Amino acid sequence: MADLDEELAARASEEEARKQEFEAQAQQQRLAQQQEEQEEFEAQERQSAAQNQAVNAARQFAKNEVKKVAKKAIWEFIWGSAPIWGPIVAVIFGTLIIGIFILVTLISTCNQTSFGGFAIRVLDKANPFGGGLLSNSVDSVCNQLTVVTHPPSGGAGATGSFAGLDIVITSAYRAGAIVAGTTRPSAHGRGEAVDIALRNPTVPEHSSDPRIAQLVQIAKSAGFTPAAGDTLDEYTTPTEGASGGHIHVEFNTYVQNGQTYTYCDKTPVVTPPADLVALTGVSVDLSSTSDPRVRPCMLAAVQKIFNAAAAASTP
16 A cells, blocks of 8 residues: 555656646747747847838938939029029119219219319309309209208307308297287297308398398298298398398298198198207207297208208309
């Protein structure tokens, strides 16, 4: 009986050993299969990466080739069409150069202190048709283009002199001003009148100085003629309130549909004016009763007078 038990135990032990050996072999087979699958997967990944790299390289190469072809086609088109656009560009560039040259020449001519301004004055002196013809013509163009023909002077008390007529504003805006001897409001109270006097030398009332007639003509040429405005020679015919010889210029007014307008800028009259500006680009020497301001439209007209006076040939 003991021998039978030993035999059964030995058989069981052998069976267990064979089972463990089988399981070990199965485990080795599974590991080998997993290793093989991993290697196969990695190989596929490497192959896929290589394929993608090759595709990307091919695409980049194709793009570069397309860019080269496109650039070549563009340059061939540009150079091939040069006979068409070349003359157009040349004309535009030439026009620009000519325009710049004309502008520089015009500014030089309008500037009385430049060689161009000096040349105009010399030609005027030799002009057989009368002095001042060229200067006045050129100055008319300069005024239309608002090209300043003299260095701007300062404000009140300025003493700068100009190449032509030396003039100064002696009265500008005077709030509530009334025309002397009447009850009629003065254009000075609207900021649309100034008094201009000659100087170096100064001119008294009732003088026969020929510069007076020049200044009157310049003022009228700037727009101070009826119906838009008036130019009063208070050297020759001083008014009741005149405090010294001068030329008075002002803009007039008109009534339309019951509303009073000014010829200064065709807007309704406002008293006192709300848009007064400082006198610039002109010489000013005012009394204590006058304000060194006028309306913008009046300033533009006064600057034209000073520009023309600077260009004028003195008698």
